[in-house]
Each structure stands twice: as C-alpha cells, then as structure tokens.
Amino acid sequence: MDQMEIQKRVNEYIVETFLFADEGEGIGEEESFLDTGLIDSTGILELIQYLEETFDIEVEDEEMIPENLDSIQRVTKYVSGKLASK
Amino acid sequence: MSTKKISPEVLDIDCEKTVAEIESSIRLATRKLRRKGAVLGISGGVDSSVCAALCVRALGAKRVLSIMMPEGESAASKESVELATILAESQGLTTIKEDITEALRGTGCYARRDAAIREVLPEYGEGWRSKIVLPSVIDSDKFRIFSLVAVAPDGTEHRKRMSLSAYLGVVAATNFKQRVRKMIEYYHADRLNYAVVGTPNLLEYDQGFFVKNGDGAADFKPIAHLYKTQVYQLADYLGVPKEITSQPPTTDTYSLPQSQEEFYFSLPYDKMDLCLWARNNEVSAGDLAGCLELETEQVERVYRDIDSKRRTTAYQHMPPILFNENQ
Numbered sequence: 001m002d003q004m005e006i007q008k009r010v011n012e013y014i015v016e017t018f019l020f021a022d023e024g025e026g027i028g029e030e031e032s033f034l035d036t037g038l039i040d041s042t043g044i045l046e047l048i049q050y051l052e053e054t055f056d057i058e059v060e061d062e063e064m065i066p067e068n069l070d071s072i073q074r075v076t077k078y079v080s081g082k083l084a085s086k
Numbered sequence: 087m088s089t090k091k092i093s094p095e096v097l098d099i100d101c102e103k104t105v106a107e108i109e110s111s112i113r114l115a116t117r118k119l120r121r122k123g124a125v126l127g128i129s130g131g132v133d134s135s136v137c138a139a140l141c142v143r144a145l146g147a148k149r150v151l152s153i154m155m156p157e158g159e160s161a162a163s164k165e166s167v168e169l170a171t172i173l174a175e176s177q178g179l180t181t182i183k184e185d186i187t188e189a190l191r192g193t194g195c196y197a198r199r200d201a202a203i204r205e206v207l208p209e210y211g212e213g214w215r216s217k218i219v220l221p222s223v224i225d226s227d228k229f230r231i232f233s234l235v236a237v238a239p240d241g242t243e244h245r246k247r248m249s250l251s252a253y254l255g256v257v258a259a260t261n262f263k264q265r266v267r268k269m270i271e272y273y274h275a276d277r278l279n280y281a282v283v284g285t286p287n288l289l290e291y292d293q294g295f296f297v298k299n300g301d302g303a304a305d306f307k308p309i310a311h312l313y314k315t316q317v318y319q320l321a322d323y324l325g326v327p328k329e330i331t332s333q334p335p336t337t338d339t340y341s342l343p344q345s346q347e348e349f350y351f352s353l354p355y356d357k358m359d360l361c362l363w364a365r366n367n368e369v370s371a372g373d374l375a376g377c378l379e380l381e382t383e384q385v386e387r388v389y390r391d392i393d394s395k396r397r398t399t400a401y402q403h404m405p406p407i408l409f410n411e412n413q
Contacts, residue, residue, distance in 0.1 A: 034390075040398040044229045045250040061247060064229045 001083065006055070007076040013050055014072060018043060029072040044069060051075070057082040092369060092377045097315045097359055101323035104316075105140065108308050112144035115306040116281055123149030125275045126283035127267050127301075128181070130169025132321050132331055133309060137285045139177050139324040140308050147178040151274055155267045158187040159196065159341050172327050182274075186266050195262035202255025206234055206246045213239035217340035218248065218256060223352040223391045224384040230391070237342060260339050264300025272303075281305035287314045289358055293392065294399020295350050302402060313359040352388045353378075361388045 007029065014027060018038050033039035039047065047069065048059045057079065068078040116124065124141045128134045141150045154170045156163035167183065174181040190196060203210045210216070216236040221228055232253050236244045248256070268282075275282045284304025286296055291310040296302035309317055314335070321331045335355055351358050357378050364374045371385035378385065 034394065037397045040394065041230055042250065042254070042398075045231060045248075045253065048231075049250050061231075062228070064231060065227050066229070067227075069229065 001055075003076055003080050006079050006083075007072060009054065010051075010075050010079070011072050013047075013054075014038075017046065017050075027072065029076075031072075032066075032070050034066065034070055047075070051079060055079050055083060057086075092360065092364060092374050094315070094356070094360060094377070096363060097313050099312075099316050099319055101319055104312075105143070105320065105323065108140050109144040112141060112306070112308055116145065119281050119305055121275075121279055121281040121305070123151065123278060123280040124283050125151045125153065125271050125278065125280045126285060127155055127271055128152045128170040128173060128179075129154075130166040130173065130330060131333070131335065132317055132326065133287055133290075133314075134170075134285045135173045135326045135330050136317050136321050136324060137283050137308050138173060138179055139326060140320075141283060142177050142179065143324075147180065149280075150179060151278065151280065152179045152181045153271060153274065154181060154183045155186050155270060156183070157185065157190055157263065160339075162343065169327075169330050169333070172329055176325065176327050184270050186263070186270070189266045189270075190262055193262045193266065195259050195266075199256050199259035202252050202259060203234060203236065205252040205255070206248055207236055207244060209238075210236055215341040217342040217344040218253070219344070220350070223387050224380060227387065235342065261297045261300055263339060264297035264302075268300050268303050275305075283308065284310065286310050287317050288312055289314050289351070289355060289362055292362060293351070293395045294402050296402065298402040313363065314355040315359045352391050358388075361385065362392060365389055365392050 011027075011029070014033075018033075019027065027036075027038065031038075033043070044064070048064065051057060052059055063078070067074060069075055112124070116122075123145055126134060126137055126141065128138055138150065138152050152170070152174060154167050156167050160166070170181070173179070200210060203216060214236055216234060218232045219235055220230045220232055223230060232248045234244075234246045234248050234252070234256075236246075238244065271282045274280065282303070282305045284301065284307035286301070286307060287309050288311055290296060291307070309320075312320070318331060353361065360374065360378060363369075371389055372382045375382045375385045
C-alpha cells in the first residue's frame with residue numbers, strides 16, 4: 001500500500017469518526033489533533049485500534065507518542081514505516 | 087508570561103476569613119434552594135470531612151445528615167468507615183451507614199466490570215483484584231493510555247494495556263459506585279427536604295476528576311474553589327482529626343489500592359495544586375520548575391496535561407442542551 005493510499009484512508013477515518021462527515025469539514029494534514037482538541041486520550045485509543053486493524057500492525061507502547069500519532073501526516077509516515085519494516 | 091518567584095506559600099489562605107465566607111455562602115445557598123438542611127456522603131477523606139465541618143458550623147449539627155456508604159469490594163472501605171466515625175464523633179454529626187454492595191450487584195457493576203476486564207485478561211475472575219493505572223506524564227511525551235493491573239489469587243501480578251472497549255467498559259461499570267452513592271444522598275435529601283452537598287476541591291473540579299451525575303452532582307459545592315492544599319489548611323483550622331488529615335488521597339474505586347497519581351493526576355496533590363495555580367496565573371514552566379524540583383520540560387508536560395484534561399472533561403460540566411426554535 002503506498003503512502004497516498006494510507007493518507008487517504010487515515011484522513012477519511014478521522015473525518016468520519018471525529019468530525020462527523022456530514023459537517024463537511026476537513027482537517028489539515030499537519031494540524032495537531034491534540035492542540036486543536038480534535039482527539040483526546042480516548043480518541044487516541046480509538047485511532048490506535050483502527051490502525052492496528054486496518055493496516056495489520058502492532059502499535060508498541062513506546063511508539064504511542066505525538067511524533068507518530070498527532071496529525072494525519074505523522075500517522076501516515078508512522079504507518080508507512082511500520083509496513084515497510086514488516 | 088509572569089517571571090515571579092514561586093513558592094508553596096502562594097496557596098496560603100486566611101482560614102478564619104475563608105471559613106466565615108463559606109459558612110455564610112452555605113446558609114445563603116440553603117435558603118435560596120428552600121431546603122432545611124444538608125446531606126453529604128462522608129468517606130473519611132479530608133474533602134468530605136471539611137465539608138461536613140463547614141456545614142455543621144453553618145447550619146448546626148441537627149440540620150446536617152452524613153452518610154457512610156461502604157461497599158464490600160473496596161480495599162479501603164473498612165478504614166473509611168472507621169475514619170468517618172472518628173470525624174462524626176469529633177463534629178457531633180448525625181451519621182447513618184448505607185452499604186451499597188447489594189445495590190451495585192443489582193446494577194451489574196461488578197459483573198459488567200469483570201466482563202470488560204476479561205476482554206484483555208481472559209483468566210480474570212473470582213478472587214482476583216484489579217485497578218487501572220496511567221504512565222507518568224512528567225517522564226515522557228507518550229500518550230497516557232490506561233493499563234490494567236490485576237493480581238491473581240496466588241499473588242501473581244499481571245499488567246495489560248487496555249483496549250478502547252475494555253477501558254470504557256471498566257470506567258462505565260465502576261461509575262455505578264459514584265452514581266449509586268449519589269442516589270442514596272438524594273433519597274435522604276428528598277425525604278428530609280435537605281440540599282445535597284458536593285465535596286470536590288478545585289483540583290478535582292477543574293480537572294474533571296468526578297463522575298457526571300455521580301459525585302459530580304450536587305446542590306452546592308462548598309470547597310470547589312479551594313486547592314486541595316487549602317482544604318488541608320482548613321482541616322487543621324476546623325479540628326478535623328489527624329487520623330484523617332494524615333491519610334494520602336486515594337480513589338477508593340478499585341479492589342486494589344490506587345493512588346490518585348496512578349489513576350489521574352500527574353503529580354502528588356501539593357505539586358499539582360502549584361501547577362494548576364501557576365497555569366491559572368500565567369506563570370511560565372521555567373519559573374515554576376525550580377520550586378517543584380522538576381525540569382522545565384516536565385512542567386510543560388504537566389501544563390499540557392492540565393489543558394488536555396480541561397478539554398476532555400468539558401462534557402462532564404455541561405448542563406443539558408435544550409433545543410428551541412431560535413437555534
């Protein structure tokens with residue numbers, strides 16, 4: 001799966017799950033989920049579950065850091081890296 | 087941001103003045119609510135003890151009913167009743183005991199919680215004890231995800247990261263404890279025409295450390311504007327017994343002993359109070375760090391956690407949203 005497809009899926013998931021798609025809003029790919037208040041700690045759990053189930057990866061405890069999970073761009077990069085190392 | 091030098095003395099209060107103000111406010115609130123007295127749950131902890139003492143001073147002991155509400159599974163229940171009894175004797179309180187164990191069984195609290203735990207630990211069952219804990223916020227930037235800590239009957243400890251549904255399931259089930267206690271308080275308030283007292287301190291109230299329509303429900307909250315450090319100052323002034331003021335704060339929600347830092351807050355309450363005060367007064371992390379013997383980066387993490395909790399728990403403070411034709 002290429003990076004564009006990963007980003008597309010992650011973006012769709014975020015918009016549908018946390019923005020409610022019918023609001024017609026989007027989120028910038030570099031926008032921080034935490035700083036914008038879009039996702040809280042429960043939401044991060046939800047996101048991790050989605051990533052593990054959708055991309056068949058395991059998010060290790062030490063990988064649960066903002067650098068990997070706090071924007072669409074960061075999530076895309078993180079997932080790409082995990083898939084490449086499989 | 088301010089560059090003032092910070093010390094723990096910023097939280098010192100004039101106890102005599104503060105108590106007089108709160109007493110007056112309790113009387114005004116009770117009158118405004120058209121109630122004849124006050125009901126509160128007492129746990130043997132410092133917050134409910136101070137609230138009870140304030141209500142007695144404001145309304146007279148005859149107009150205050152305190153309720154001890156132990157439950158069989160709680161690690162701290164027996165001691166909680168002993169401490170609450172010591173408080174009641176020291177303040178001349180009318181006290182009753184209502185064991186909530188059967189009510190909790192009736193709601194399925196324990197069964198639902200155990201089913202949620204078994205999502206991550208299938209062997210969990212009879213004789214096991216558990217709690218949920220968070221990683222430290224000051225030691226890393228990691229997202230704070232709850233882990234389950236469970237001890238088997240043979241004493242072996244198990245630790246598992248919680249899935250979303252397991253975490254939400256455990257919290258939802260254990261929230262029955264706070265909500266059942268509040269139901270009992272309102273039963274007695276209704277039959278006596280009394281007001282129900284909420285006992286959170288400012289740290290708990292600000293950071294959403296309460297259950298919506300559980301311990302978060304009340305008719306008035308006499309110490310919700312006071313930092314926990316200040317509540318302890320009032321406790322000494324009001325003569326709350328040392329057996330109570332010397333106990334460390336706990337959650338008293340899980341079958342394993344659990345500190346408030348493990349479950350919710352980043353630091354012990356005295357340091358958390360200073361962080362919250364500093365955040366409210368726009369003190370930079372650098373200015374505060376030395377006072378707490380922490381690094382600036384660690385204080386910045388605590389500040390981020392404070393802000394994050396305010397956002398996340400805003401829902402708990404919200405009243406019902408009403409729809410009208412002007413929306």
